[in-house]
Amino acid sequence: MSAPELIRIVSRDSPMALAQVERVRAELAALHPGVRTEVVPVKTTGDKWLGDLSQVEGKGAFTKEVDAALLAGEADLAVHCLKDVPADRPLPAGTVFAAFLKRDDVRDALVHPGGLTLDELPPGTRIGTSSVRRIAQLAGSHPHLECVPFRGNANRRMEKMAAGEADALLLAVSGLQRIGRADVISEVLPTEVMVPPVGAGILVLQCREDDADLIDAVSGLGDPATHREATAERMLLHVLQGHCNSPIAGYARTERNGELSLRACVFTPDGKTVLNAHEWAGRLDPATLGTSVAVALLRQGARDLIDGIAHQSRDRSRPR
Numbered sequence: 001m002s003a004p005e006l007i008r009i010v011s012r013d014s015p016m017a018l019a020q021v022e023r024v025r026a027e028l029a030a031l032h033p034g035v036r037t038e039v040v041p042v043k044t045t046g047d048k049w050l051g052d053l054s055q056v057e058g059k060g061a062f063t064k065e066v067d068a069a070l071l072a073g074e075a076d077l078a079v080h081c082l083k084d085v086p087a088d089r090p091l092p093a094g095t096v097f098a099a100f101l102k103r104d105d106v107r108d109a110l111v112h113p114g115g116l117t118l119d120e121l122p123p124g125t126r127i128g129t130s131s132v133r134r135i136a137q138l139a140g141s142h143p144h145l146e147c148v149p150f151r152g153n154a155n156r157r158m159e160k161m162a163a164g165e166a167d168a169l170l171l172a173v174s175g176l177q178r179i180g181r182a183d184v185i186s187e188v189l190p191t192e193v194m195v196p197p198v199g200a201g202i203l204v205l206q207c208r209e210d211d212a213d214l215i216d217a218v219s220g221l222g223d224p225a226t227h228r229e230a231t232a233e234r235m236l237l238h239v240l241q242g243h244c245n246s247p248i249a250g251y252a253r254t255e256r257n258g259e260l261s262l263r264a265c266v267f268t269p270d271g272k273t274v275l276n277a278h279e280w281a282g283r284l285d286p287a288t289l290g291t292s293v294a295v296a297l298l299r300q301g302a303r304d305l306i307d308g309i310a311h312q313s314r315d316r317s318r319p320r
Protein backbone atom coordinates (compact mmCIF):
# COMPACT_ATOMS: atom_id res chain seq x y z
CA MET A 1 0.00 0.00 0.00
CA SER A 2 1.22 3.50 -0.74
CA ALA A 3 -0.36 6.68 0.56
CA PRO A 4 -1.97 8.77 -2.20
CA GLU A 5 -0.07 11.92 -3.25
CA LEU A 6 -3.17 14.05 -3.45
CA ILE A 7 -6.48 13.69 -1.63
CA ARG A 8 -9.37 15.74 -3.00
CA ILE A 9 -11.85 16.40 -0.19
CA VAL A 10 -15.48 17.14 -1.03
CA SER A 11 -17.92 18.78 1.33
CA ARG A 12 -20.84 21.17 1.55
CA ASP A 13 -19.75 24.76 1.17
CA SER A 14 -21.24 26.18 4.37
CA PRO A 15 -18.81 27.86 6.80
CA MET A 16 -19.33 24.96 9.24
CA ALA A 17 -18.63 22.33 6.59
CA LEU A 18 -15.51 24.11 5.38
CA ALA A 19 -14.22 24.40 8.95
CA GLN A 20 -14.75 20.65 9.29
CA VAL A 21 -12.70 20.05 6.17
CA GLU A 22 -9.88 22.15 7.64
CA ARG A 23 -9.85 19.91 10.72
CA VAL A 24 -9.56 16.85 8.50
CA ARG A 25 -6.76 18.47 6.46
CA ALA A 26 -4.86 19.35 9.64
CA GLU A 27 -5.21 15.83 11.03
CA LEU A 28 -4.17 14.33 7.69
CA ALA A 29 -1.15 16.66 7.45
CA ALA A 30 -0.05 15.60 10.94
CA LEU A 31 -0.39 11.91 10.08
CA HIS A 32 0.95 12.04 6.50
CA PRO A 33 3.11 15.14 6.05
CA GLY A 34 3.80 14.23 2.41
CA VAL A 35 0.17 14.06 1.27
CA ARG A 36 -1.36 17.11 -0.43
CA THR A 37 -5.05 17.89 -0.01
CA GLU A 38 -7.44 19.92 -2.12
CA VAL A 39 -10.96 21.09 -1.25
CA VAL A 40 -13.91 20.50 -3.60
CA PRO A 41 -16.87 22.47 -2.22
CA VAL A 42 -20.37 21.63 -3.50
CA LYS A 43 -23.78 23.20 -2.92
CA THR A 44 -26.35 20.69 -1.69
CA THR A 45 -30.11 20.70 -2.09
CA GLY A 46 -30.34 21.09 1.68
CA ASP A 47 -28.40 24.35 1.51
CA LYS A 48 -30.37 25.74 -1.43
CA TRP A 49 -33.87 24.66 -0.33
CA LEU A 50 -34.99 26.54 2.76
CA GLY A 51 -38.47 25.00 2.98
CA ASP A 52 -39.44 21.86 4.85
CA LEU A 53 -36.71 19.26 4.39
CA SER A 54 -39.18 16.41 4.16
CA GLN A 55 -40.35 17.88 0.86
CA VAL A 56 -37.00 17.38 -0.78
CA GLU A 57 -35.07 14.24 0.07
CA GLY A 58 -35.10 14.70 3.81
CA LYS A 59 -31.74 14.22 5.41
CA GLY A 60 -30.19 13.06 2.16
CA ALA A 61 -30.57 16.64 1.01
CA PHE A 62 -27.26 17.46 2.68
CA THR A 63 -25.33 14.50 1.34
CA LYS A 64 -26.63 13.67 -2.15
CA GLU A 65 -24.42 16.02 -4.18
CA VAL A 66 -21.40 15.17 -2.03
CA ASP A 67 -21.92 11.45 -2.64
CA ALA A 68 -22.32 12.10 -6.36
CA ALA A 69 -18.95 13.91 -6.55
CA LEU A 70 -17.30 10.98 -4.79
CA LEU A 71 -18.84 8.39 -7.09
CA ALA A 72 -18.06 10.43 -10.21
CA GLY A 73 -14.39 10.51 -9.20
CA GLU A 74 -14.38 14.30 -8.85
CA ALA A 75 -13.17 13.87 -5.29
CA ASP A 76 -11.69 11.09 -3.16
CA LEU A 77 -12.90 11.77 0.34
CA ALA A 78 -16.12 13.22 1.72
CA VAL A 79 -16.48 14.83 5.13
CA HIS A 80 -19.96 14.61 6.62
CA CYS A 81 -21.64 15.46 9.89
CA LEU A 82 -22.78 11.97 10.78
CA LYS A 83 -26.03 13.48 12.03
CA ASP A 84 -26.84 14.47 8.45
CA VAL A 85 -26.18 11.06 6.89
CA PRO A 86 -29.47 9.11 6.58
CA ALA A 87 -29.54 5.95 8.70
CA ASP A 88 -32.81 4.50 7.44
CA ARG A 89 -31.16 3.34 4.21
CA PRO A 90 -27.71 1.98 3.33
CA LEU A 91 -24.88 4.27 2.27
CA PRO A 92 -24.85 4.94 -1.49
CA ALA A 93 -23.62 1.81 -3.26
CA GLY A 94 -19.89 1.88 -3.87
CA THR A 95 -19.08 4.06 -0.87
CA VAL A 96 -18.03 3.24 2.70
CA PHE A 97 -17.25 5.03 5.93
CA ALA A 98 -13.48 5.08 6.36
CA ALA A 99 -13.12 6.79 9.74
CA PHE A 100 -15.18 8.31 12.55
CA LEU A 101 -13.30 11.28 13.99
CA LYS A 102 -13.12 11.75 17.74
CA ARG A 103 -16.47 12.99 18.91
CA ASP A 104 -17.00 16.65 19.80
CA ASP A 105 -19.52 18.04 22.30
CA VAL A 106 -22.88 16.34 21.75
CA ARG A 107 -25.01 18.95 23.52
CA ASP A 108 -27.33 21.60 22.17
CA ALA A 109 -26.96 25.23 23.19
CA LEU A 110 -29.41 28.04 23.73
CA VAL A 111 -28.43 31.19 21.89
CA HIS A 112 -30.23 34.18 23.41
CA PRO A 113 -28.87 37.67 22.72
CA GLY A 114 -29.89 38.81 26.23
CA GLY A 115 -27.98 35.93 27.79
CA LEU A 116 -30.99 34.31 29.47
CA THR A 117 -31.12 30.59 30.21
CA LEU A 118 -33.93 28.34 28.98
CA ASP A 119 -35.70 28.46 32.35
CA GLU A 120 -35.50 32.26 32.40
CA LEU A 121 -37.12 32.84 29.00
CA PRO A 122 -40.50 34.60 29.30
CA PRO A 123 -43.68 32.98 27.93
CA GLY A 124 -44.12 33.46 24.20
CA THR A 125 -40.38 33.65 23.50
CA ARG A 126 -39.92 32.54 19.89
CA ILE A 127 -37.29 29.82 19.48
CA GLY A 128 -36.03 29.43 15.92
CA THR A 129 -35.74 25.73 15.13
CA SER A 130 -37.18 23.30 12.59
CA SER A 131 -35.85 20.22 14.35
CA VAL A 132 -38.69 17.91 15.40
CA ARG A 133 -36.43 16.50 18.11
CA ARG A 134 -35.82 19.94 19.62
CA ILE A 135 -39.44 21.07 19.16
CA ALA A 136 -40.85 17.97 20.89
CA GLN A 137 -38.49 18.13 23.85
CA LEU A 138 -39.04 21.87 24.30
CA ALA A 139 -42.81 21.44 24.08
CA GLY A 140 -42.61 18.84 26.84
CA SER A 141 -40.32 20.76 29.19
CA HIS A 142 -41.10 24.42 28.36
CA PRO A 143 -44.62 24.52 26.86
CA HIS A 144 -44.85 28.30 27.33
CA LEU A 145 -42.18 28.85 24.65
CA GLU A 146 -43.04 28.99 20.96
CA CYS A 147 -41.01 27.32 18.21
CA VAL A 148 -40.84 29.02 14.82
CA PRO A 149 -39.55 27.17 11.71
CA PHE A 150 -35.93 28.10 11.08
CA ARG A 151 -33.54 26.68 8.53
CA GLY A 152 -30.32 27.67 6.86
CA ASN A 153 -26.77 27.26 8.08
CA ALA A 154 -25.87 28.42 11.59
CA ASN A 155 -24.49 31.77 10.41
CA ARG A 156 -27.67 32.49 8.46
CA ARG A 157 -29.83 31.53 11.42
CA MET A 158 -28.02 34.05 13.60
CA GLU A 159 -28.52 36.72 10.93
CA LYS A 160 -32.24 35.87 10.76
CA MET A 161 -32.52 36.11 14.54
CA ALA A 162 -30.72 39.47 14.50
CA ALA A 163 -33.30 40.59 11.90
CA GLY A 164 -36.06 39.80 14.39
CA GLU A 165 -37.38 36.50 13.00
CA ALA A 166 -36.85 34.74 16.36
CA ASP A 167 -35.87 35.68 19.90
CA ALA A 168 -33.55 32.74 20.55
CA LEU A 169 -32.08 29.70 18.81
CA LEU A 170 -31.18 26.13 19.65
CA LEU A 171 -27.98 25.04 17.92
CA ALA A 172 -25.41 22.32 18.44
CA VAL A 173 -22.48 23.36 20.64
CA SER A 174 -20.07 21.53 18.34
CA GLY A 175 -21.30 23.38 15.27
CA LEU A 176 -20.92 26.77 16.96
CA GLN A 177 -17.43 25.83 18.08
CA ARG A 178 -16.51 24.80 14.56
CA ILE A 179 -17.49 28.18 13.13
CA GLY A 180 -15.75 29.97 15.98
CA ARG A 181 -18.97 31.31 17.47
CA ALA A 182 -19.18 29.59 20.85
CA ASP A 183 -19.27 33.15 22.23
CA VAL A 184 -22.99 33.44 21.39
CA ILE A 185 -23.97 30.53 23.67
CA SER A 186 -26.07 31.64 26.62
CA GLU A 187 -26.61 28.16 28.04
CA VAL A 188 -25.32 24.68 27.23
CA LEU A 189 -28.25 22.32 27.76
CA PRO A 190 -27.53 19.13 29.72
CA THR A 191 -28.25 15.93 27.78
CA GLU A 192 -31.04 15.15 30.26
CA VAL A 193 -32.86 18.37 29.26
CA MET A 194 -32.24 18.02 25.51
CA VAL A 195 -31.31 14.47 24.50
CA PRO A 196 -28.92 14.68 21.51
CA PRO A 197 -29.66 13.32 18.05
CA VAL A 198 -28.08 10.18 16.65
CA GLY A 199 -24.61 11.05 15.39
CA ALA A 200 -24.30 14.36 17.26
CA GLY A 201 -20.84 15.89 17.19
CA ILE A 202 -19.32 13.22 14.96
CA LEU A 203 -17.52 13.89 11.69
CA VAL A 204 -17.29 10.88 9.40
CA LEU A 205 -15.06 10.30 6.40
CA GLN A 206 -16.53 8.51 3.43
CA CYS A 207 -14.79 7.27 0.30
CA ARG A 208 -15.17 4.86 -2.61
CA GLU A 209 -15.10 1.29 -1.34
CA ASP A 210 -12.45 0.21 -3.87
CA ASP A 211 -10.03 2.98 -2.88
CA ALA A 212 -7.88 0.77 -0.65
CA ASP A 213 -4.88 3.13 -0.47
CA LEU A 214 -7.07 6.00 0.67
CA ILE A 215 -8.97 3.88 3.20
CA ASP A 216 -5.64 2.81 4.59
CA ALA A 217 -4.31 6.38 4.68
CA VAL A 218 -7.27 7.90 6.54
CA SER A 219 -8.07 5.04 8.91
CA GLY A 220 -5.56 6.45 11.40
CA LEU A 221 -7.87 9.45 11.88
CA GLY A 222 -10.58 7.22 13.34
CA ASP A 223 -11.43 7.05 17.03
CA PRO A 224 -12.49 3.58 18.24
CA ALA A 225 -14.85 4.78 21.01
CA THR A 226 -16.57 7.17 18.61
CA HIS A 227 -16.91 4.33 16.09
CA ARG A 228 -18.67 2.13 18.66
CA GLU A 229 -20.99 4.95 19.74
CA ALA A 230 -21.84 5.81 16.14
CA THR A 231 -22.52 2.16 15.31
CA ALA A 232 -24.93 1.71 18.23
CA GLU A 233 -26.76 4.96 17.51
CA ARG A 234 -27.11 4.37 13.79
CA MET A 235 -28.37 0.82 14.24
CA LEU A 236 -31.00 2.20 16.61
CA LEU A 237 -32.17 4.65 13.94
CA HIS A 238 -31.98 1.99 11.25
CA VAL A 239 -34.17 -0.46 13.16
CA LEU A 240 -36.64 2.29 14.06
CA GLN A 241 -36.54 3.46 10.40
CA GLY A 242 -36.35 7.02 11.63
CA HIS A 243 -36.22 9.73 8.99
CA CYS A 244 -35.57 13.44 9.01
CA ASN A 245 -38.99 14.19 10.46
CA SER A 246 -38.84 11.64 13.28
CA PRO A 247 -38.68 13.00 16.81
CA ILE A 248 -36.03 10.54 17.92
CA ALA A 249 -33.08 11.18 20.19
CA GLY A 250 -30.31 8.69 20.74
CA TYR A 251 -27.11 9.02 22.63
CA ALA A 252 -24.46 6.35 23.17
CA ARG A 253 -21.72 6.97 25.69
CA THR A 254 -18.55 5.18 26.56
CA GLU A 255 -18.60 5.04 30.36
CA ARG A 256 -15.43 5.36 32.39
CA ASN A 257 -14.99 1.59 32.62
CA GLY A 258 -15.10 1.44 28.82
CA GLU A 259 -18.60 0.01 28.69
CA LEU A 260 -21.01 1.41 26.12
CA SER A 261 -24.50 2.59 27.06
CA LEU A 262 -27.26 3.78 24.77
CA ARG A 263 -30.10 6.04 25.81
CA ALA A 264 -32.87 6.79 23.35
CA CYS A 265 -36.23 8.52 23.27
CA VAL A 266 -39.13 8.77 20.84
CA PHE A 267 -41.50 11.71 21.29
CA THR A 268 -44.84 12.92 20.07
CA PRO A 269 -44.52 16.40 18.52
CA ASP A 270 -46.29 17.96 21.52
CA GLY A 271 -43.74 16.37 23.83
CA LYS A 272 -46.52 14.91 25.98
CA THR A 273 -45.58 11.30 25.25
CA VAL A 274 -41.98 10.29 25.70
CA LEU A 275 -40.80 6.73 25.21
CA ASN A 276 -37.53 6.10 26.93
CA ALA A 277 -35.00 3.28 26.89
CA HIS A 278 -31.52 3.06 28.34
CA GLU A 279 -29.37 -0.06 28.20
CA TRP A 280 -25.76 -1.02 28.83
CA ALA A 281 -23.94 -3.13 26.28
CA GLY A 282 -22.65 -5.77 28.67
CA ARG A 283 -21.59 -8.51 26.30
CA LEU A 284 -23.47 -7.09 23.30
CA ASP A 285 -21.55 -5.58 20.42
CA PRO A 286 -22.50 -1.95 19.56
CA ALA A 287 -24.87 -2.82 16.71
CA THR A 288 -26.72 -5.36 18.84
CA LEU A 289 -27.03 -2.77 21.62
CA GLY A 290 -28.61 -0.40 19.09
CA THR A 291 -31.03 -3.10 18.01
CA SER A 292 -31.89 -3.98 21.60
CA VAL A 293 -32.72 -0.38 22.52
CA ALA A 294 -34.76 0.03 19.33
CA VAL A 295 -36.73 -3.12 20.14
CA ALA A 296 -37.39 -1.83 23.67
CA LEU A 297 -38.82 1.37 22.15
CA LEU A 298 -40.87 -0.55 19.56
CA ARG A 299 -42.40 -2.60 22.41
CA GLN A 300 -43.45 0.67 24.01
CA GLY A 301 -45.20 1.75 20.79
CA ALA A 302 -42.52 3.70 18.93
CA ARG A 303 -43.80 2.55 15.52
CA ASP A 304 -47.09 4.42 15.92
CA LEU A 305 -45.32 7.57 17.09
CA ILE A 306 -42.86 7.54 14.20
CA ASP A 307 -45.45 6.68 11.55
CA GLY A 308 -47.86 9.21 13.03
CA ILE A 309 -45.74 11.96 11.55
CA ALA A 310 -46.00 12.47 7.85
CA HIS A 311 -42.85 11.98 5.86
CA GLN A 312 -43.98 13.68 2.71
CA SER A 313 -42.63 12.33 -0.48
CA ARG A 314 -41.68 14.36 -3.45
CA ASP A 315 -44.86 13.65 -5.35
CA ARG A 316 -46.54 16.26 -3.17
CA SER A 317 -46.46 19.68 -4.74
CA ARG A 318 -43.66 21.82 -3.42
CA PRO A 319 -44.54 25.19 -1.93
CA ARG A 320 -42.53 28.13 -3.25
Ligand SMILES: NCc1[nH]cc(CCC(=O)O)c1CC(=O)O
Pocket residue numbers: 081082083084154170171172174175199200201202203
Ligand atom coordinates in the same frame (compact mmCIF):
# COMPACT_ATOMS: atom_id res chain seq x y z
N1 LIG B 1 -28.61 20.06 10.83
C1 LIG B 1 -27.38 20.76 10.56
C2 LIG B 1 -26.29 20.27 11.43
N2 LIG B 1 -25.69 19.09 11.20
C3 LIG B 1 -24.77 18.88 12.22
C4 LIG B 1 -24.82 19.99 13.05
C5 LIG B 1 -24.05 20.19 14.26
C6 LIG B 1 -22.75 19.50 14.34
C7 LIG B 1 -22.81 18.04 14.66
O1 LIG B 1 -23.66 17.58 15.45
O2 LIG B 1 -21.94 17.33 14.13
C8 LIG B 1 -25.77 20.87 12.56
C9 LIG B 1 -26.13 22.19 13.09
C10 LIG B 1 -27.00 22.19 14.31
O3 LIG B 1 -27.77 21.25 14.54
O4 LIG B 1 -26.95 23.17 15.07
